[in-house]
Amino acid sequence: MKSALFLTLPLWMAATPLWAQDCHLPVRDENDQAHYGCRRANDLQVPVAVAALTDADILVVGTLSEPRSDLAYPVTRIDIADHPGARLETALQQAAGLQQFRRSDARTANPTSQGITMRGLGGNASSRVLLVLDDVPQADPFGGWVSWPGYDALNLARITVRRGAGQVTSGAGALGGVVELDSLQYRDLLSGRLAYGSRESVDAKASILRNLGAGSISLSGSYARGDGFVPVVKGQRGAVDRPAPYEQAGLALRAVAPVSDNTELQANMRVFTDDRDRGFDFSDSQNSGVDASLRLVNRTAGGWQWSALAYVQIREFANRFGAIAAGRNSVALTLDQYSVPSTGLGARVEVRPPLSDKAELRLGGDWRRTSGQTNENFFFTGLIPGRSRRAGGQSDVFGLFAEGSYAPVDSLTLTLGGRADRWKITNGFRKEVNIGGTVRSDDVFADRSGWEGTGRGSFALFLNDEVKLRGAAYAGWRLPTLNELYRPFRVGADATAANELLAPEKVRGLEIGADVEAGAVTVRATAFANRLKNAIANVGLGVGPGNFPGVGFVAAGGVYRQRQNLDAINSKGLEFEADYRQGPFTMSARYAYVDAKVDASGPSTLLDGLRPAQVPRHFGSVGVAYDAAAFRADVDIRYVGGQFEDDINSRNLDDALTFDAGLSYRVFDNLRLELRGENLLDRQVEAAVGSDGVVERATPRTIWAGISVGF
Structure with a gap:
């Protein structure tokens, strides 16, 4: 993996940050020319691309213009320029209530724990x-989580967060909302940090x-590494505990x-x-992973507009699990998922x-296919596995959508949209063998299919x-991932089995x-x-020690779980966001309150009325920034309330308050020095607690010093 450093060495010789303007959204006039200016919420002359640049010559690319239906959404637009040096997952914390499954970031968390909701x-x-x-x-494609380091190499114009289900044009799976990333394309610039x-x-x-003729090309790269910190909190560490290193790299080509006066071809690979x-x-x-896509966009003014997209995603994942003995003085290999390949294919057309x-x-x-399988060894004696398991399958979702907006008067916009999806789960299997011996099980699961609908009716007055x-009523759904259907996993002494019979979720x-x-x-405020x-x-279905279906042996103190469909989760709450921008000063406040409870019966009756795991009741943040021509300073304070680690609410994670800050100074036109800190007060942020009471923490205090230059 150290060879990844050389992927980005040719790019390191040039760098610049993205400095913000007071109002940096380009608005098109009647001649389709882009101009900078402030855009009000009821201005339908919205941009097709956005950049937070003052010195670059902007090349406008992107998707079709933003639709009228956006007026009725609770929307948060996150300006990349407001977060210089921040990782994408950190920038997303500016959206009230948006969270990952665990509090750790992509430098220490297991990748499989980094879905967003x-x-x-x-x-x-x-x-x-x-x-x-x-x-x-x-x-x-296999697990439904997000590989956050894969986005650090990208040049993004903006991040748009649209809350709520029923977003019919985005595809299936948007139960809580949609996060849209739009690529940035501009001319003749070398930049970096x-x-x-x-x-x-x-x-x-x-x-x-x-800039190449009437088109353009961009190549960008990223590299990150660190020796890491010890995840287990002081006082609970044993001989097995050590720092957790990471190394990550990426390249992106766009x-x-x-193709014509109104049509352009966009090619992307990362x-x-x-x-x-x-x-x-x-x-x-x-x-x-390797991703590639081709997109044609036609933006004929006053005429038919359309876009067509095709893409492929290729992923390879591997993961090992160890069981730590009491006292944390020894660890034994329990599961080696040595190869989890998967592929995503898809296409989309809009007119x-x-x-x-x-x-x-x-x-x-649109159409999306996912296929993949887990290949793993388990039942170890020392480092020698006794058994092997392969499991996997394929899923397809085909959807048709229509969404219409109408403004009977200038002050009112009504929107109604719906989509119908045909889903299929096919080729499911699970096979276990004694290595060098007999077949223990060889299951082929029946194919399943069905229809699901998505809809949204809304108004903006x-x-x-x-x-x-604004207001809306909506419905949406999500198909279980191949990971949920077929891949077991372990966290410490706890083991969780997959479930090939899971039904789609519906909201x-x-x-x-x-x-x-x-x-x-x-x-902005939304209930x-x-x-x-x-x-x-x-x-949770049992406790160790003992052998359990789908996972094998669970040690004493460990919990055996299986993925299951609960009757429902009922969630209600409030989201609040406020921003102030005047000259070089920017201030923001974010708050989300969530009251969520489980509705359960049957094997999961014990969970009825409890709070879902990993769901805090309160989220809050305050940010202040001063961004003048040569000097920038910013402070971010974030709070997340207490939450439960487990489904039966027996393991509590304390609330956390963190303080981040940054300073930068432009020494010359093309040179800027930077200093920033994460969790400057070094507060303990609990990320997990095991069945043995051992607490893991998220990122401790981290200080960064950097330089950026640009030409």
């Missing part, structure tokens, strides 16, 4: 928020961007070429590698016919130029909210209520 929908590590990059779904931090950490990114360790022997993981100024119609369809009311919900834009102040039927959770 919103609105307290809980569950397990598979994402219940749909993440898309230039219209391509980004969840791991190199930083050195605590525990011998290195963080680097560089880009080469060139090319844009005009590759990433991600090696992590969780701080003891047999806790390492390796994750790598927008020309209608009147008061109406808009979006029609289209402008009381005046400053105040907008129904309501929301009502208001947006206020008064001068330099923007305020919501959701019911997630068939919610997939890891349900």
Whole structure:
């Protein structure tokens, strides 16, 4: 993996940050020319691309223009320029209530624990928020988690978070909302950043961007490594505990070429590698991937507009698990998932016919296939496995969608959309053998299929130029991932079995909210209520020691779980966001309150009325920044409430308050020095607690010093 360093060395010689303007959204005039200026919430002249640059010559690329239906969504737009040097997963913390399954970031967490969700929908590590990059779904084809280091190499124009289900044009799986990443393309610039931090950490990114005739091309790369910290808290460590190193790298290539005056072809490819360790022997993981996509976009002014997309995702994952003895003085290898390959294929088409100024119609369809399998050894004697298991399958989702918006008067927009999806789960199997001996089981699972629907009806009413009311009723669904259906896993002494009979999750919900834009102040507030039927959770069914189906032996003190469909998770709450931007000053406040409870019966009756695992009741953050021509300073304070580690609410994770800050100074036009810190007060952020009471922590205090130059 150290060879990954050389992937980015040619790019490290040039670097610059993305410095923000006060109002940096380009707005198109009647001649389709882009201009900078502030855009109000009720301005339908929205951009097709965004950049936070002052010196670069902008090349406008991207998707079709933002639809009228966006007016009725609770939307958070995260400006990349407001978070220089931040990882994507860190920048997303600016969206109130958006969370990963665990509090650890992608430097120490197991990759399989990094799904994202919103609105307290809980569950397990598979994402219940749909993440898309230039219209391509980004969840791991096998597991549904997000490989965050794979995005550090990208040049992103913006991040858009749309809350709530029923987003019919985005595809299936958006139970809590959609996070859209849009690529940035601009001309003739070499840029990057190199930083050195605590525990011998290195963080680097560089880009080469060139205008080629009427098109453009960009190449960017990233590299990160660190010796890591000891995850287990002081006072509970044993001889097996050590720092948890990481090494991650990525490359991204993007090319844009005009096909005609109104049509362009966009080609994207990215590759990433991600090696992590969780701080003891047999806790390492390796994750790598290659993605490629082609997209045609036609933006004929006043005429038919359309886009067409095809993509492929290739993933390879490996992971080992060790059981730590009492006293934490020895560890034994228990499971070696030495190869988990998977592939995602898909296509999408959207058409927008020309209608009147008061109406808009979006029609289209999409298809996504995921296939993969886990190959693993277990039942170890020392380092010699006694048994082997292979399991996997394939899933397909075919969908057709239509969404229409109509403005009977200038102050009111009504939207109604729906989609019908045909899903199939096929080729499922699980085979276990005694290595060098007999077949223990050889199961072939029956194919399954069905129909599911997604819908959303909404309104946006402008009381005046400053105040907008909005509301929606919606429905959505998510197909179980191949990981949930077929792959068992372990965390410490606990073991969780897969379940090939899982049913799709289905959500129904309501929301009502208001947006206020008064001068330099923007305020957004939303109240919501959701019911997630068939919610997939890891349900405790027994305790060790003993042998259990699907996982084998569970040691004393360990818990045996299986993925199961709960009756439902009921979640209601409030989201609040406020922003102030005046000259070089920016201030923001975020808060989300979530009241979520499990509705359970049958084998999971014990969970009825309890709180879903890993769902805090409170999220909050405050950010302040000063960004002048030469000097920038920013402070971010984040709070997350207490939450439960497990489904029966017996293991509590304390609340956490963290303080981040950054300083940078432009020495010359093309040179800037940076200093930033994470968790500056070195507060303990509990990330997990095992059945033995041992607590793991997330990132401790980390100091970074860096330099960025640009030409």
